[in-house]
Amino acid sequence: MSTPILLQVESLSRSFGKFQALSDVSLEIPRGRLCALIGPNGAGKTTFYNVVSGRYRPTRGRVFFEGRDITGVPPHKLVKLGLLRSFQITNIFPALTVLENVLAPLAVMHGMSFAFWRSLSSQQKLVEEALTILERLGLAGQSHREVSTLAYGDKRLIEIAIVLACRPRLVLLDEPTAGMNPEETERMIRLIHELAAHSEITFFVTEHDMKVVFSVAQTIFVLNQGRLLAQGTPEEIRANPAVRQAYLGGSLDAERA
Amino acid sequence: MRIRRAGSLWIVASTAFLAAAPFFLSTYWILILTEILTMSLFAMSFNLLFGYTGLLSFGQAGIFGAGGYLAVLSLLHGPSSLWGAFAAALAGSALISLVIGWFCVRRDEIYFAILTLGFGMMLFTVAHNWRSLTGGSDGLGGFTLPPLDLFVWRGSLADPRHFYFLVLAVALIGAILLYRMVNSPFGLMLRSIRENTQRLSFVGADVRAVRLCAFVVAGTLAGIAGVLFAFFNRIASPEMLHWAFSGKAVLMTILGGSGVLLGPAVGAAIFFVLEHVITAYTTNWMVFLGAILIVLVLAFPRGVLGSLLDLVQRYRGRPRS
Amino acid sequence: MEAFFANLLNGLSWGMLLFLISMGLTTVFGVMGVLNFAHGSLFMLGAYLCLQFVRWTGSFWIGLILGPPLVAALSVLIERFLLRPLYGRDVSLQLLLTFGLMLFLDDGVRLIWGAAYHVVNPPEVLSGSVALFSRSYPLYRLFLVILGPIVGIGLWAFFTYTLWGKLLRAAATDRQMAEIVGVRVPVLFTAVFAFGAWLAAVGGALAAPHQSVGPAMGERIIIESFIVVVIGGMGSFPGAFVGALVLGLLHSFGTTFFPQLQMALPYILLAVILLIRPRGLFGAES
DSSP, rough: OOEEEEEEEEEEEEEEEEEEEEEEEEEETTOOOOOOEEEEETSSSHHHEEEEEEOOOEEEEEEEETTTTTOOOOOOHHHTTTTEOOOOOOOOOOOOHHHHHHHHHHHHHOOTOOOOOHHHHGGGHHHHHHHHHHHHHTTTTTSSBBBGGGHHHHHHHHHHHHHHHHHOOOEEEEEEETTTTTTHHHHHHHEEEHHHHHOOEEEEESOOOHHHHHHHHHHHEHHHHHHEEEEHHHHHHHHHHHHHHHHTTTTHHHOOO | OHHHHHHHHHHHHHHHHHHHHEEEEOOOHHHHHHHHHHHHHHHHHHHIIIIIIIOOOSSSHHHHHHHHHHHHHHHHHHHOOOHHHHHHHHHHHHHHHHHHHHHHTTTTTHHHHHHHHHHHHHHHHHHHOOHHHGGGGBBOOOOOOOOOEEOOOOOOOOOOHHHHHHHHHHHHHHHHHHHHHSSHHHHHEEEEHHHHHHHHTTTOOOHHHHHHHHHHHHHHHHHHHHHHHHHHHHHGGGGGHHHHHHHHHHHHHHHHHHTTTTHHHHHHHHHHHHHHHHHHTTOOOOHHHHEEEEEEEEHHHHHHHHHHHHHHHHHOOOOOO | OOHHHHHHHHHHHHHHHHHHHHHHHHHHHHOOOOOOOTHHHHHHHHHHHHHHOOOOOOOHHHHHHHHHHHHHHHHHHIIIIIGGGTTTTTTHHHHHHHHHHHHHHHHHHHHHHHOOOOOOOGGGGGGGGEEEEEEEEHHHHHHHHHHHHHHHHHHHHHHHHSHHHHHHHHHHHHHHHHHHOOOHHHHHHHHHHHHHHHHHHHHHHTTTTTTOOOOTTHHHHHHHHHHHHHHHHHTHHHHHHHHHHHEEEEEEEHHHOOTTTTTTTTHHHHHHHHHHTTTTSSSSOO
């Protein structure tokens, strides 16, 4: 069952009218390898995510997940296959409790969406699974709080919790630390490391924050003007002159300094 | 835990009161209680859609009235059986809500409200214009209520107290069904849809099917409430299907508390009491009701019961569970 | 031919009134995202105020000119004190609030003017009939039919060529952007809401000599204008125009040819259009 290549993208292109948002991007994500996608604004990162996660259809090219052609498969079907994305904007269930936010996707996963006579709180397996996830994220103590009352960083963790509840094998994390303060960012980085090391989940991250990318990723892909500019280890990327050029020669150095 | 115990105490006490009411209340008040219970069931069905699923329906009365008409038609043209009439209304309103729901649940918010309003009014025009079948604007009456046959006991429903018990039993069954439903995984799906439809569909849920289920359940309960209403008034009339009647369910739910299971029941009770008090002074009591609705929406969107529950919770300083 | 022309004229005149009120409804929705349940009540208020001015002064024109600004002033208060707290909250709450407002206004009108129906005579110049195709038609209906497109073109020109119109469209498309470029959106919202109310009240005043003035007139027209804006496409002006015409004609021809179905026709149309084009005839695909 373990193909070494989890996600394979073959010459993916997507245009909007005359604008070529992605052109001929090919890349491979090996199972268990923490990868990141970076690029200047407008490089096509979000488009890439939207195409891979089934939100847009590509103009050309194919996407394979565990060897299976998933080009154009809609998001809710990808969930069942094990490919999920998290959202840049916090996308959770505000007036529900922390526990319920995790129980909802779990109930879907367990095929219990239409179970209308059983009591939810008596579903031991479901509740335990939910609490395990929450413990992992350090949220178990707040399981009965309404999520709308949580701090911003915690809300972002709920987003991750919902994703984890779907038992994914590949997670596309869209800017997981966007809008976070340094402490929250630190916590998120630790969490991603931890999850990547101790679970079956492979993460594929896009980030603005270069510090996060370079401290998290094992492989980095660089997009520029819709094309794949470079790929390699963080060291290789740092040393790559084309990448420096793309980032207007400044920002990468600035990050390092 | 303590809250829950206090809550169940209240529920047991009020159920006991309702069960014992015929033995100490005058017929006049029994009739009013019967109406309140009927409208409670109707408004609770609306609350399943609006309060729990976030779907504001302005066509609930269409299905409510259809249930009433179907029961009366079954008595007029079919066997003179109470359960037969209920069965016809149940099947009919389930089918009608399945068809209407199939169209409506694809849309959100305003579109859903307008679409349900449109379909409800379509049913209204059927009741209003198909004179040969429905009696047109005069309504459809002239039937005799068959006796209540419980196999071990038979009683005439002409006795308001017997009729009251029938209504109480049906309303309780409806409330229990809804209680189980909103506390089930399915109920969580409904609330998740209310909170964030898109997110739920992104974790793989079939949002449309879940909504359709809720719509059919709500429609069927509304249809049953319509049967009780038509039997109580001895007539099924087109007004039952008009959107203004849907507005009553909306008002009662907002009054009592949307998203609170018994909110609509409390709302129905308040509605009738207010109607009583205000119409003693003026026939234009909708002026007051409109003003009350405005104040509630602005200041107490969780209604009377919802706000009370919130208050109790804050007083006890416990998080919501 | 004569029957056809009579139907056409009736349909067009009703359609023009529908158009006036739908314009306001769709503008308010397009800019503010609020679907105003009480819009029909504002229409009715316009008719009653016109009636009142006719009683006081005997002149329809005074009612037409002085009534609508009063309704607009009332709606400024409504927008500032009732609607404003609900912006950014659940859309359903706004719908419920305006629903309460509708109940309040409709029964308030009964409280003030009673439940009876009243007649407002058309002004001297527009009373009487004209002969067309060897039959006579009320002049006032012709007046409405001619006025409708003029108002429509006027509004279209306003939105296309004037600064205010452009600001409105900008705010409707992208509120944040409009704020960034310096539009004071709260003021704009108040203005739009008042403008919509003014249009509705003008429609009401114009309707007063066309139909009898009674407390149910708001309820009837709000449902039809909901259907107009939904089938035309929410927030679309051409949509409101076409939708109003279609509904007006459906009304008059339906009465003649399918008297049994006539009441149901608008709802059937609504369902069919939304099935084929979920965003309405002129709605932007999102």
